Amino acid sequence: MALWDKITSKGNVEDRRGMSPIAGGGIGLTGLAIVLLITYLNGGSIGDVLTQIGGVAPTTQTQQDTTQFQGEDSYEVFTSKVVGSANDMWTKVFKEKGLTYTGPKLVLFRTNTQSACGGADSRVGPHYCPLDETIYMDETFFDEINKRLGAQGGDVAQAYVIAHEIGHHAQQKLGILKEDTSNEESIKTELQADCFAGMWANSIKDLDVLQPGEIKEALDTATAVGDDRIQSKTTGRVNPESWTHGSSLDRVAAFTVGYETGEISRCNF
DSSP: OOOGGGOOOOOEEEEOTTBOOOTTOOSOSSTHHHHHHHHHHTTOOHHHHHHHTTSOOOSOOOBOSOOTTOSOOHHHHHHHHHHHHHHHHHHHHHHHTTOOOOOOEEEEOSSEEOOTTSOEETTTOSEEETTTTEEEEOTTHHHHHHHHHOOOOOHHHHHHHHHHHHHHHHHHHHTOOOSSOOHHHHHHHHHHHHHHHHHHHHHTGGGTOSOTTTHHHHHHHHHHTSHHHHHHHHHSOOOGGGOSSOOHHHHHHHHHHHHHHOOGGGOOO
16 A cells, blocks of 8 residues: 555545435446446546436435544545645646646545536546536445456555546646547547646655555556446447547556656647
8 A cells, every 4th residue: 555644735525425325316336337437438428427327316415323434534534645745746837837726626425426517426436527626536436447347456546546537627727628529639638637647646756655566556547447448348349439538558658658757748649
């Protein structure tokens, strides 16, 4: 496990894991998770996915009678450290451009919760909502990805995903995050976010947070979530014309560019 305690900065993390699922939230996390993930990765919007699971749920949530998530647990601290260190990097990058950076919020939840984009569901996977500048993440989703897509998992793998979503936030703040684009433009946006995630990993090198070989967790996950890998694992067919995030090789290459150079100018695809 990486030495996250070497990072002193903390990001804005809201823990909703102790809240009960929104009424009408739907079925449990099963094989449908990957089917809906395919919809999202292959050009569908978050709204499209929510439509498939029964529409947008009501906005109310109620607190369960549980103390499981009271106070800061290790996972909440971990995510806060990743967000905080990414914010440190982006603050510096924006300052060099004469700009001011404000970091995103990260919401931890279980099953589903409400977002400005209409709702957040664990079956969609971790994602960024530009309307409220918030990342939504159910950490149990990673177990499904590891089981069904063959990823090795690990804390560094999850940190890569968080840094990728923060990359989308940076794109939003830079005014370059586009919606409803062609598949080709979508791939460029996603590969740039992968490159930005690599920049984050580069930014913590001198802190000795990552232990020898741990960066392979991030590369393994980038491989697992390539469009070709997902299509092959879930449908047995590969259709490049429907890709929206890039192939496994593309995603690993983009992350590697950011990790090896640490330069935003190298992240244009």
